[in-house]
Amino acid sequence: MAATQLLELAGARTPAEACVTADLSEARDRELVQRIGRGDEEAFRGLFGRYAPTAMALARRVARQPFLAEEIVQEAFLAVWRNPSGYDQQRGSVRAWLMGMVHHRAVDAVRREESQRRRAEESMVSDPVVSPDPADDVADRIDLPEERKAVRAALEALPDEQRQVIELMYFGGLSQSTISEQLGLPLGTVKSRTLLGMRRLRGAIGGGDR
Amino acid sequence: MMRDHTRIEELLAVRSIGGLDPSDEAELEREMASHGPDCEECRRLRTEYEETAGRLAFALEPVAVREGFADETFERAFGRSAEPAGERPGAPAHRRPWLRPLVGVAAAIVLFAGGVLVGTAVTGEQPSGKTVLTLQSETEPGTLAAAFTPGSSGLYMVGTGLPTLPEGKVYELWLFTGDTPTSAMCATPSAEGSVFGFADKSLEGVGLLAVTVESADCPSAPTTQPIFSAEVTA
Numbered sequence: 045m046a047a048t049q050l051l052e053l054a055g056a057r058t059p060a061e062a063c064v065t066a067d068l069s070e071a072r073d074r075e076l077v078q079r080i081g082r083g084d085e086e087a088f089r090g091l092f093g094r095y096a097p098t099a100m101a102l103a104r105r106v107a108r109q110p111f112l113a114e115e116i117v118q119e120a121f122l123a124v125w126r127n128p129s130g131y132d133q134q135r136g137s138v139r140a141w142l143m144g145m146v147h148h149r150a151v152d153a154v155r156r157e158e159s160q161r162r163r164a165e166e167s168m169v170s171d172p173v174v175s176p177d178p179a180d181d182v183a184d185r186i187d188l189p190e191e192r193k194a195v196r197a198a199l200e201a202l203p204d205e206q207r208q209v210i211e212l213m214y215f216g217g218l219s220q221s222t223i224s225e226q227l228g229l230p231l232g233t234v235k236s237r238t239l240l241g242m243r244r245l246r247g248a249i250g251g252g253d254r
Numbered sequence: 255m256m257r258d259h260t261r262i263e264e265l266l267a268v269r270s271i272g273g274l275d276p277s278d279e280a281e282l283e284r285e286m287a288s289h290g291p292d293c294e295e296c297r298r299l300r301t302e303y304e305e306t307a308g309r310l311a312f313a314l315e316p317v318a319v320r321e322g323f324a325d326e327t328f329e330r331a332f333g334r335s336a337e338p339a340g341e342r343p344g345a346p347a348h349r350r351p352w353l354r355p356l357v358g359v360a361a362a363i364v365l366f367a368g369g370v371l372v373g374t375a376v377t378g379e380q381p382s383g384k385t386v387l388t389l390q391s392e393t394e395p396g397t398l399a400a401a402f403t404p405g406s407s408g409l410y411m412v413g414t415g416l417p418t419l420p421e422g423k424v425y426e427l428w429l430f431t432g433d434t435p436t437s438a439m440c441a442t443p444s445a446e447g448s449v450f451g452f453a454d455k456s457l458e459g460v461g462l463l464a465v466t467v468e469s470a471d472c473p474s475a476p477t478t479q480p481i482f483s484a485e486v487t488a
Binding site: 085088089092093096097098099100101102104105108109110111114115117118121122125126134135136137139140141142143144146147148151188191192195196199210213214215217218219220221223235238239242243245246249250251 | 326
């Protein structure tokens with residue numbers, strides 16, 4: 045697919061208006077989802093190769109059981125294959141949609157198996173980074189590191205107390221009331237820290253400043 | 255004049271990262287309903303917080319997927335014609351229709367065999383062709399059973415009354431083909447000592463099932479001695 049077509053899919057009126065790397069990447073993702081809607085197996089393989097390692101990292105971090113994480117990731121991708129029209133371009137990027145599905149499933153699993161879950165503060169052993177998608181699209185090689193860098197920078201820029209509650213909630217799968225209990229903080233404090241932190245993150249990575 | 259969206263924003267922000275309690279979930283629904291389906295600000299806030307939350311995943315280092323995992327996923331996605339009529343394509347294998355009665359059968363055998371497990375494995379073939387095999391232990395309390403269909407893929411592990419494990423430890427089920435173990439699944443016992451797990455594995459050629467206590471990252475080879483085992487005779 046030509047770059048101009050990709051930019052059209054990305055919603056960019058002119059190349060100058062686009063943040064080229066991010067938009068090309070997002071346009072490619074949207075193209076993959078469109079092709080999946082037509083039953084294109086290679087497109088599904090492409091999307092899987094591109095995002096399965098991140099999805100697995102998220103599922104393992106939240107669910108903390110490798111086999112459960114595999115089930116969560118597989119279910120999320122199968123949901124994409126079965127119902128690609130579930131993606132609504134008006135509601136954000138493909139990658140955020142996909143990771144949202146993984147995260148929701150992981151949190152549900154954690155809540156179902158609350159008694160089996162280890163403490164949220166426990167750090168996860170990092171697995172080696174892989175590059176499973178040999179696609180020739182230049183976006184593959186340059187945008188995910190940039191994405192990771194941007195998200196990490198946004199998180200690191202948060203005050204510690206805001207980052208703590210957000211990480212416990214998102215990566216630990218804990219509800220705000222559970223965090224309140226675990227940290228010995230008033231629930232209102234947890235709520236305000238979460239909101240302040242999420243507002244900052246939204247401005248940095250969620251399109252809230254666009 | 256724009257309505258106040260402070261409370262909706264607070265709730266959307268928390269929901270986007272999975273932290274809402276059920277009572278807050280209900281409140282968010284009420285608030286959103288009160289603003290109506292055409293509330294642009296509500297839609298914008300929801301979209302931007304969901305986008306933010308989805309992108310947080312990229313703060314993590316990617317994790318290598320297990321060898322074969324991609325192929326298994328593609329097989330389940332593309333192999334729809336092989337699915338029985340009426341079964342949802344791609345449905346998780348552990349939700350297959352025969353699971354519920356099988357779990358019941360496993361539980362029944364576990365209850366029946368409880369306390370007298372040292373000795374010969376209890377193998378029960380069910381009318382549907384499913385087999386339930388209890389694993390034996392001379393040292394550990396509780397009972398553990400594996401359920402499968404000979405010749406087919408799909409293996410369940412069901413246990414009750416098992417010892418809880420130290421933090422960071424799991425039960426890992428191994429399939430021995432000759433002297434070679436292959437990891438089938440890991441499972442953490444609940445506070446009540448119950449475990450349940452599924453692996454899309456076949457017992458073709460497997461002569462022995464064994465369970466060890468391993469670290470939560472599920473090593474690819476056993477690092478401790480088996481505490482439960484059973485010969486596969488079915």
